[in-house]
Amino acid sequence: MNMPPLLRDIEFAVDLSFVNAKGWILDLLSHIVPDWVVVFASIVISGVAILVLGPVIMMYLTLLERKLIGRIQNRYGPNRVGIWGLLQPIADGIKMFTKEDIVPVYADKVIHCLAPIVIVIPALMVFLVVPFGERMTAVNLNIGLLYFIAVSSITTIPIFMGSWGSRNKYSLLGGMRTAAQMISYEVPMTLSVVPVIMMSQSLSTNKIVLSQSGSYDMNWFIFTPWGIVGFIIFFLCAVAECNRPPFDLPEAESEIIAGFHTEYSGMKFALFYMAEYMNAFTLCGIAATLFLGGWQGPFLPSWIWFLGKTFVLICVMIWFRGTFPRFRVDQLMGFAWKFLLPLTLINILVAGLCHFISEKTGWIYSFIIxxxxxxxxxRLNRPWMPEKRHYPLAN
Amino acid sequence: MDMLSLIIKFGIYGTMALALIAAIAVVTLRNLFHSALCLAAVLIATAMIYAAFHADFLAAAQILLYVGAVMTLIIFAIMLTEQLGSKTIRQTNRQNLAALAGLLVFVVILGRVIFKTPWPVTEKALASKVTVMELGKAFMGPYVFPFEVISIILIAALLGAVVIAKKDR
Incomplete structure (x- = not known):
């Protein structure tokens, strides 16, 4: 990028402001305490940053969602607590804490209590590999992407625990639906990531972002034929993975009340909610990392680019919720196995093809394919329609 | 750095202990669902041990395949069984002696294998770290034949499952 040196210096300083702050604190510490404490402190600083970030993001995502849904439905949304309702999440938090905690008589007490605690752990753990900005990945694992997929796949187990521990038929139905849905959508999601790994030749989230630089830092994977298709598939699967509309069958209010968290109240319910919103955030963040160039982008500091892209994707998710009706179970499964899965396999082949031929012919060929x-x-997925039956009246 | 390595050592032994305790719980608990959850704990603890010994890829694969997929299927199967309502199930059967004999044979074979392997501990072996890229190259290079055979077997299993599921139509 060609910029005056002063401007670049300023951008660099703003870019790394969080990293530098952490460096200063560690520098200061190293004068007074032994080495191992400094290492420990480094872990604790990153850890605390993530542990605070997760819940704060969740709180304000709920507000954003309620505001946007309100606007979509032609009303204002929360606007009573603080200006523009900015304090609404805090009021909600206080309400959640003061609510009575109800445990059903026949519930499996231990598991019922454990489920909401366990569900937050993988949701927080995936934050570790999300690259928030230049040199702002908490842990730069060389298997970062695989770690993300693996850890987010654990989420089914606490949902099962909650649904089984409640001893409620609606909870159980919700749990079954969750299992079926999450396993099904994990397959196309993992496969849609494969072209990205092929092209960047790395599983590290940091390296994947770096391989999307280029002129004006705009050489994002979404500007390639396989990138667009991969991004759309990944994003649809991400929406299904965090059980958001139109894939919210596990917690369909109008069919099975609230699915796996029917029997939860107070803070336990809030923890389920928190995990769901944090998952939505991290999935959007990873989608931005893989296909939209992560923190790459001209002029602005890297973390602003990353958060901006992530919030655009989250707004799309909210938009989905405001506009689409819920899927039926068989449609949901058919969509994953009969439509997305073959398309991801074709996408992998197209990515290989695009790698070996020039860009322009690549676009033409992949468009045709x-x-x-x-x-x-x-054509193959056309639903079977029963023929219209006529019952002629006797007279 | 001495303190740090001590902490890590304690962490690894703690994880191993957790894995063993959970493994015992899997076979002693009388509630099928609790057993399944303990099995998940065992698998996660094993993955943590792998990660502690720098086998990152193995750890992630373990969690993805066993905890993410296999455990979900096991719990799904438990939910579909009739035992769901009943709180306790006997975990023993009348084949104690046969099981004991089998276990002894297994322990003897395992012990022989462990003691016969030389376990070379050299500087080079300690420093080497297999990256994912090397694993991928090995799969596409020297081990391409077993890799392809396994994929054919998997596809056959998939098709077989579909055929069995479609039988009653």
Missing amino acids: FSISFWVLV
């Missing part, structure tokens, strides 16, 4: 395969898949 995708349109043919899309047409074939739509």
Whole structure:
């Protein structure tokens, strides 16, 4: 990028302000305490930053969602507590803490209590590999992406615990639906990531972002034919993974009350909610990392780019919720296995093809391949319609 | 750094102890669902031990495949069984002696294998770290034949499952 040196210096300083702050604290500490405490402090600083970030993000995502949904439905949303309702999440938090904690008589007490605690752990753990900005990945694992997929796949178990521990038929139905849905959508999600790994030749989230630099830091993977298709598939699967509408069958209010958290109240319920919103955030963040260039972007500091892209994706999720009706169970499963899965496999092949031919011919070929395969898949997936029956009246 | 390595050592032994306790709980608890959850704990603890010994890829694969997929299927199966309502199930059967004999044979074989392996501890072996890239190259290079055979077996299993599931139509 060609910029005057002063401007670059300023950008660099703003860019790394958080990293520098941490460095200063550690520098100060190293004069007074032994080495191992400094290492420990380094871990604690990053850990505390993440532990605070997660809940704060969740609080304000709920507000954002309620505001946006309100606007979509032609009303204002919360606007009584603080200006623009900015203190609403805190009021909600106080309400949650003071509510009575109800445990059903026949519930499996230990598991019922453990489920909301366990569900937050993987949701917080995935924050470790999310690259918030230049040199702002908490742990730069060389298997970062695999770690993300692995840890987020644990989420089904606490949901099961909650649904089984409650001894409630609606909870159990919700748990079954969750298991089926999450396993199904994990497959296309993992496969849609494969082209990204192929092209960046790394599993580290940091390296994946770095491989998308280029001119004006805009060489994002979404500007390639396989990138667009991969991004759309990944994003749809991400929406399904965090059980948000239109894939919210596990907690469908109108069918099974609230699914796995029917029997939860107070702070336990809030923990389920928190995990869900943090998952939504991290999944959007990873989608931005993989396909939208993560923190890469011209002019602005890196973390602003990252948060901006992530919040755009979250707003799309909220927009989905405001506009789409819920899927039916068989449609949901069919969509994952019969449509997304073959499309991801084709996408992997197209990514290989694009790697070996020039960009322009790559676009043409992949356009042809995708349109043919899309047409074939739509044809094959046509729902079976029973013929219209006529019952002539006797007279 | 001495203190740090001590902490790490304690952490690893703690994880091992957790894995063993949870493993005992899997076979002694009388509630099927609790057993399944303990099994998940064992698998996670094993993955943590792998990670502590720098086998990152193995740890992630363990969690993804066993905890994420296999455990979910096990719990799904438990939910579909009739035993769901009943709180306790006997975990023993009448084959105690046969099981004991089998266990002894297994321990003897395992012990022989462990003691016969030389376990070379050299500077080079300690420093080497297998990256994911090397693993991938090994799969596509020298081990490409077993890799492909396994994928064919997996596809056969998938098709077989579909055929069995479709039988009653």
